[in-house]
Amino acid sequence: MVSALWTGISGLSSHQQALDNESNNIANVNTIGYKTSRVSFADQMYQDSIGKGSKIERSEKQYTQGNLNVTGNEYDVALNGDGFFVVSNVNPNGTSELYYTRAGNFRMGESGTLQDAMGNEVQGWAMSPIDTGSDVVSSNPNVTTFTSDYAVVAGNQIVQHPTMIETYTAKTTDYTKTASADSSQLSGSGVKSQSAKVSDIEALMINYTNALDQYALEPSGTSSPSIAQSSTVNFPDGNDNLLNGEGDQIYVYVDGNKITQNYINTTATTEFRAKADSELTLAQRDLNGDGTVSDEEYNTLASREATYKALSDEISNITGLVAYTVDSNNNPSTSLSDVINGEIKIDSIIPGEIFTLGDVGILSGSNTSIGTSQTTTFAEKGSGEAAVISAMEALEAAVAGNQRDAFKRDEIFTDENGGAVALDTSDELSYTIGGNVVTVTATAGETEDELLQRLATQINSDSNLSLEVSASIINGELVIDSKEVGKDFVGTLEFTDSSSGLTYIKEKDEELSGNSGAGAEFMQIVTTIDQTASQSSLQLKLDNLGISESAFGEFSVNESGVVILKQDGVEYAVGQMSIAQFNNNIGLNPVGDNLVAKTNISGEPIFNVNNNNTAIVENKTLELSTADLSESLVNLMVFQRAFEANAKSITTADEILNTLINLKR
Numbered sequence: 292m293v294s295a296l297w298t299g300i301s302g303l304s305s306h307q308q309a310l311d312n313e314s315n316n317i318a319n320v321n322t323i324g325y326k327t328s329r330v331s332f333a334d335q336m337y338q339d340s341i342g343k344g345s346k347i348e349r350s351e352k353q354y355t356q357g358n359l360n361v362t363g364n365e366y367d368v369a370l371n372g373d374g375f376f377v378v379s380n381v382n383p384n385g386t387s388e389l390y391y392t393r394a395g396n397f398r399m400g401e402s403g404t405l406q407d408a409m410g411n412e413v414q415g416w417a418m419s420p421i422d423t424g425s426d427v428v429s430s431n432p433n434v435t436t437f438t439s440d441y442a443v444v445a446g447n448q449i450v451q452h453p454t455m456i457e458t459y460t461a462k463t464t465d466y467t468k469t470a471s472a473d474s475s476q477l478s479g480s481g482v483k484s485q486s487a488k489v490s491d492i493e494a495l496m497i498n499y500t501n502a503l504d505q506y507a508l509e510p511s512g513t514s515s516p517s518i519a520q521s522s523t524v525n526f527p528d529g530n531d532n533l534l535n536g537e538g539d540q541i542y543v544y545v546d547g548n549k550i551t552q553n554y555i556n557t558t559a560t561t562e563f564r565a566k567a568d569s570e571l572t573l574a575q576r577d578l579n580g581d582g583t584v585s586d587e588e589y590n591t592l593a594s595r596e597a598t599y600k601a602l603s604d605e606i607s608n609i610t611g612l613v614a615y616t617v618d619s620n621n622n623p624s625t626s627l628s629d630v631i632n633g634e635i636k637i638d639s640i641i642p643g644e645i646f647t648l649g650d651v652g653i654l655s656g657s658n659t660s661i662g663t664s665q666t667t668t669f670a671e672k673g674s675g676e677a678a679v680i681s682a683m684e685a686l687e688a689a690v691a692g693n694q695r696d697a698f699k700r701d702e703i704f705t706d707e708n709g710g711a712v713a714l715d716t717s718d719e720l721s722y723t724i725g726g727n728v729v730t731v732t733a734t735a736g737e738t739e740d741e742l743l744q745r746l747a748t749q750i751n752s753d754s755n756l757s758l759e760v761s762a763s764i765i766n767g768e769l770v771i772d773s774k775e776v777g778k779d780f781v782g783t784l785e786f787t788d789s790s791s792g793l794t795y796i797k798e799k800d801e802e803l804s805g806n807s808g809a810g811a812e813f814m815q816i817v818t819t820i821d822q823t824a825s826q827s828s829l830q831l832k833l834d835n836l837g838i839s840e841s842a843f844g845e846f847s848v849n850e851s852g853v854v855i856l857k858q859d860g861v862e863y864a865v866g867q868m869s870i871a872q873f874n875n876n877i878g879l880n881p882v883g884d885n886l887v888a889k890t891n892i893s894g895e896p897i898f899n900v901n902n903n904n905t906a907i908v909e910n911k912t913l914e915l916s917t918a919d920l921s922e923s924l925v926n927l928m929v930f931q932r933a934f935e936a937n938a939k940s941i942t943t944a945d946e947i948l949n950t951l952i953n954l955k956r
Contacts, residue, residue, distance in 0.1 A: 296948075300344070302701075308347045310931070310934065311942075313930060317923045321392040326354055326355070327513050327919070351877050356917075357916060359915050365847060366399070368867065370393060370909070372705075376395060377415070377869050380411045389414065389896075392912055396821040405829045405868075411886075412828040413829055414760065414868075416822050416824060417830060418820050420837070421435075426816060429811075437814065437906075445496045445815075447459065447461070447860075451507070456820040456867065457820075461683065461813070461815040462861070463492075466690055471810070472485045474805065477768070479599070479765075481607050481623070487546035489809070491610060496645065500522065503682075509675070514674060516681045518671040519642045520645060522665065522666040523617070524586060524635050524651045524662060527770030532653065541653050551595075554598055559590050559593040566627055566791075571830075596627055603635050612638070612639060613640055616630045633662070634742060640688075642678075643670055690811050692807040693773045693775075695771070696770070696805055698800060712786075715733065716735050720786055720787075724782045729747045747763055750762040776808075777813065821854075822867065826869050829865065830866070831856065833856060836865060841857060852870060871897065872897045872905055873894055874894040
């Protein structure tokens, strides 16, 4: 009888535990990510083939997939498949413990990290710190973070490598407001209108975006830079040059479009005549071969010069192209002797883009004289990262451009009142940037043009100045251009009159000076998530990450757990949630707060690069509890009846025991 009592008690105990377990399932029927628990009953020891009751062998979590509920909340994340989110609980003493959860009702904590509902920080592969020296390309070295001024998105792409995720982002300031037309006085030197500069930038943005798209498709493919095309057109010279008067025309076909320039009727000035006599041989000036140079021939030479330069300017205003009058070595030149040879160089500013040249010629009435064209550098479409760099550099050059300081020759050789000073032997011209100075001294019989050319040559050959600027003579004016895109310089030009001993500081001419590009600011930032690095908390504030001065962006997660923040139309991959898997999920130890901990039975967590072979991550979704209310209610009734039956076995045994005791009495 005593044995029956203890057997009944063991039944009461085990079914009480079963009731407790089922009550817990019912209590958590609405707990996010909760996995229902199931008790396993086992019989106890036997004596003479008679069992001694039951016990609860263990309570096991059933890691079945819960239903997914679309919530629309951007921070809600669910796992569809095998795996667990990893969270870190930082203790007051500074140490931390890792736990695992299926509950993805996350939030952004005050520190900016991604956290669960209890404040534990979600773990994953965080974005690497930005190295402003290698990860940032900025036309303004003092700005390495996107500010509100960078309002124009030039390109954006997230590139997924086998073990790394990169985000390429390029932005500019408003180039439409800063772009200005180049001075027409620098005709023939690749001058562009304001609208042409804007069109160039927009074409280069498309080229940059296309390079990023191709890179994203094949991030592990070959890498080669894109090469820009360079071609020349040669108009007929000598007796074949029909460009002599009103109604004549020069033309060239570019990409199937006929680009024409009518004869510009120009009257030669005294200055032009002197230049022609100095630069041209008699045979070049004597167009009709009569041994003399008439006023009409001087006028024709001046008109040809203006016409060739004007065609060069017209080609420069074609989107993606820039044209120059050149010398015999294809170097840009606006000297009369080079221009009237009728050779124009056409460069593409878009790497990898091909342009085609058709017929080249001169029309004069019913007569046509055909010229030639040739490509000296063929366009090559690059691939991979190198192609992206080529496209980015071309875009930066068009957006930020190069500073241009121009000095009019007629304003250089003057006194403090602007009066002309005759150039004498020992007069000096000097140009200074910082502590670096170049000085040239006039020699006997030297002209102003010759002295300016010597100064430009000296600047270009100086070991210090040539690193910062390049100098050239364009249509007789001294032009100083910065070497580095977007970099400003402060240069000083001085003229020393030897007869008076006075030195005059010359100001650049504002009308001639400007910027070869749009004069705006450009910045590209490349961020990296290294999936082979150690895991850590995921920072969500863009200002803390060094990307933007504005902290917040629209949060989203893709199916592999990459955390993306969208701000002003730009997407940044700032981290990737790590999904842990275990050899034996049932061996995990529930610790409350929707968390489980690893055990020796579960084994160590297993992580896959890029979360391959793990659960799919669903954004704006939560996994519901797997507790089944109807099933639990049925189980409650079953356990209740079993509990009552065990109680009945105890009372029955007790009654029989009392009967036996009473028999003795």
